[in-house]
Amino acid sequence: MSKKSDLLVRVRYLNPVPNPPFPPKLLDISTDINRLGEPSYLNHLAASTQLPMLVDSEMGMPLDLNEYDGIWDGQDQSLNPALDAGRVHHPIDVALLAPFNPPPEANGDVKAPVATEVSWMRNNNYLTRKNNARRKEAAEAKAEEVVDASEAAQIMAIEKSFHDLYEQDPKEIKHPDKKKRGLTVVESYDILPDVESWENSYALVRFPERPSAATAINPAATASSPRLAKAILRPIREDEDQQLIEFYLPKEEDLTNLEEAYERAIPSDEVDNVYAVTQEDPNDPTLPDIFSHVHYDRIRMYEVLSAAPPTKEILVSFQEDQNDGEQEDGSDEDDERPKKRRKGVYYHEINFRTLLRKTRAKRREEVALTADLWDKAVVGYRQPAGKDEKEREMSKAQVSDPTWVNEELRKSRGGDNMAELQGEAIQDEDVELDEEAQKIEAAVHEEEDNDED
Incomplete structure (x- = not known):
């Protein structure tokens, strides 16, 4: 046999099944589908189904406990009779009936039994996690170190x-x-608070994707980085459980006008006059003369997923060595030069962090019925009022005023200087002593002078 085909046996005689002498017939039996919904259709099923033998009307579970004597007195022998009440176990056998939980040590306490691990039936990662959890529990079971939190x-x-x-x-x-x-x-580097910007509030906003000027009408619109840097986020409180934020951008050609509006900020006492003009006619031609402003367009709406102050994130900026001609304290020899800070890492806390996601196109129409929505916004600047400057100075004092901590301690304790009694460091040169402290200090000095004499 030189060929593989020699191993094959050809079928030379076929015996196919002959076709039927006539085509199949389909019988049309007329029936009413409504008869399947009648109760009588199930009569033969109910008659052919045998019902199981019932123990009693309560299906073997007693519901009326009044039939059992002593059930309300804590004696449930009649309700739960012992299987073999007369059987008495030998004292030797009683010890064998106890659960087998041997202690790990000769004189150790009895611990709960540990489940036997079957390595070939478990995932190695699962066993590793379980063992790590046991080690962690054992470490936590040790005596905790007492920490002085005063x-x-x-x-x-x-x-x-x-x-x-x-x-x-x-x-x-x-x-x-x-x-x-x-x-x-x-x-x-020395880590120092950013005193120059400490009074400003910063928020960390995470977008689902890079923001742009794309809208439903113009989905291909883009925005430059300087334009995105001037964006405005306006929060809208829809209800207590859900908050929305609208995203506004200025036009690309208005970025220069926005810088000019910042330089031409109006005094705080003229804000009411600007409000009065805009209420009468928002398109008043005299408005740019009294209030330099720029128009912002609404781009889209975002939904707030989470909002909370961050606990492990801060803003930091690195300041390298000073240039030549600058003094150690940060002041320049030439007062006209801009002052530079000392070398170090300057940090600033983040007051707020929020995560956003896009909303449906119809969501704005639903929110418009209950919220105050703006399609455009007029943005300008005003100079800070006296109240604003005072609040900023109070916020800045947390890191610039060395006596701020001591003053807060005095306020929290009713104005008494109790810090020294608790071993805290008080700078007597910077903090003025009260009258009682001055009397005590004078008496101490008199005693010292008398001892020297």
């Missing part, structure tokens, strides 16, 4: 951190992450 202890811990920082060589600092222990310190 104000004096907290201040001492903060002061100790500064002392340890200056005592330690920066080159010897190791990264806390074991995987990054190979990193070395190249340069160190």
Whole structure:
């Protein structure tokens, strides 16, 4: 057999099934579909189904407990009779009937039995997570270290951190992450609060995608980065559980006019006059003369998914070494030059963080019935009033005034200087003593003078 085809046996005689002598016939049986909805249609099913034998009318579960004696006195023997009440176990056998939970040590306490692990039936990742959870529980079961949370202890811990920082060589600092222990310190910066902008409020807004000027009418519209930097987010409170935000942008050609409007900010006492003019006629031709402004267009509406103050995010800016000609305290020899800050990392807290997502096109029509929506906005600037400047100075004092902490402590304790009694550091040179403290200090000085004499 030189060929593979020699192994095949050809079928030479076929015996197909002959076709039927006549085509199949379809019988049309007339029936009424409504008869299937009649109750009598189920009579033969009910007659052919045998009902099971019922124990009683309560299906074996007693509902009326009044029939059992002593049930309301805590004696349920009649309701729950023992299977073999007369059987008495031998004292030796009673110990064998107890659950088998041997202690891990000879004199140790009895612990709950641990489920046996079957490695070939479990995922390795699952076993690892379970073992890690057990180690964590065992670590938490140990005696917790008592931490002194008093104000004096907290201040001492903060002061100790500064002392340890200056005592330690920066080159010897190791990264806390074991995987990054190979990193070395190249340069160190002082971490300082950003005093110049501390009174400003910053919010971190996360968009579902890069914002643009695209709308339903013009979906291909784009916006430059300077234009996006001048965007306005206007919150709209639809209800207590849901908040919406509208996104506004100026026109590209109005960016220069917006800078001019900032330079021509009107005094605070003229704001009421501008409101009166816009109420009478929003398109008054004299409005640009008394109030420099720019028109903003509504682009789209966003829905707020989450809003909360961040706990692990701050704004930081790096300030390198000062240029030549600048002094140590940050002031220049030439007063006309702009002042620069000292080298360091300046931080600022983020007051708010929110996550946005797009809304449906019909959502705005639904919200328009209950909310105050704007298609356009007139944006200008006014100079801060006395109240605004006072609030900004109070906010700035948190990081610029060295006596701010002491004053807050006095206010929280009813005006008494109790910080020294609790071991806290008070700068007597900067904080003026009250009358009682001055009397005590004078009496101490008199006693010292008498002792010297």
